[in-house]
Amino acid sequence: MTLNDVILLLHPVFAVVVVFPLIGMVLNRSILTRRRRLQTSPGKSKIPPQVGPEHVQMGRWLTGSVVGLALLGLAAPISRKILETQLWITNPFQVVFIVCMFLATIGSLVLLYRAKPWYWRATFAGLTSLGVIVLGLQDGVFRRDDEWFVSHFYYGMIATVLMILSLAMVQDIYRDRTQVWRRIHILLNCVATLLFLGQGITGTRDLLEIPLSWQKPHLYRCDFANQTCPDVSSQLPIVSPPLV
Template identity: 45%
Template sequence: MQSVDWLWLLHPALAVVLVYPLLGMVLRLAQQTRDRRLTQAKHPPTVGRDHADLGKWLAGSVVAIVLLAEAVVIATKHPISSFEGGSSRLALMVMVLIGSGVALAALWRVKQPPYRASFALLCWAGVIGLGLQPEVFRLSDNPLDPVFWQSHFWGGVGLTGLMLFSVACRPEIHKHLRWRRLHVSANALAAVIFLAQGISGPRDLLEIPLSWQKPAVYACDFQAQRCPTLAPSPAP
């Protein structure tokens, strides 16, 4: 494996090592928080706060890993010296990446609802804007196409939006039953998407060849599932 191949492994490795263990803890604390509120179960009084704090870290980790994956794909698709669009487009992509990171950091700190909503939308817009670049592979951009709903990329975009929504609405979730119910519904959907991402991610890894294998693999006809016949190796 070359260095570029290790860069491509950062996204799935961080997801396995960081995101999914956090997801398990957040789901467990969510169940304990709900039990304590509804059935007066004898869970520690800190479970609600721990659930909110770890949920915030889970959301931040998801957004950061998605941004990292998009940055790696865009930067390694072609050599930087022959980057499509030249230095001006490269500078724009870097600005969008940095701006998305700044918006995420600001979302963690601001208190007023308009600011929280604005920074969440700005961060999500940055994720979508980077993901729609031609270097980023997507099965389809048409929601009417069945493969659109099997896309690891669009699943990640939807998951990112749900995570940002949970962070942006955290104070309202604590105060209002209606927001709490919306939070539960949104995160039930997020749990389903996490499961789907755990399946589509390994599927996509199987389809991505190592950098030195790409010329041979991409010479194949993927529709017919046939590769050109290789010339016999010369006799030693």
């Protein structure tokens, strides 16, 4: 594999090694937290009280990891497109804009972690989500617009925004005695869990469709609509067996 192939693998490697294990731990803590909170039988609960704070902390880690995963997955195709088209010569403003969007998105996420008042949390959550979406609309990003309902890109965008919203509303969950924010949080994360499951399926499918750099000139001669490739067997040189 070339360096470009290795860079493309950073996104799925980070997802498998970091993000999906975190998803499992967050789900486990969320189930234990809900069981402890709804427990009505007398006596001491067998579920330790620290599962709640652990769920919140792991959820914060998960949000940062998901946003980082999305930015990592977007950075590779965008930078490759910039290098192939030499965009810094033809349109330097767009290159500066893309770099600023990456920096602004990361900065907005950091400020979202630090924000306390609801209006600042809403502002930075909106800016972080907007940054991820704008970067996803750049040239070079494979989106499958004609098959959006099974698109790895669209699943990822929605899941990332849901994680950002979940992080922004954590403080409101503990202040709201009507449990409205808690129900919204549960609903959003149930949808996000289904999207993450779809991410695992569509991501595996897309890995099968992405050829190595040295294979591209040959595979791109194929007719993907009819699922046929030109017969090159007649063009291969005939190699004589070695003489014993």
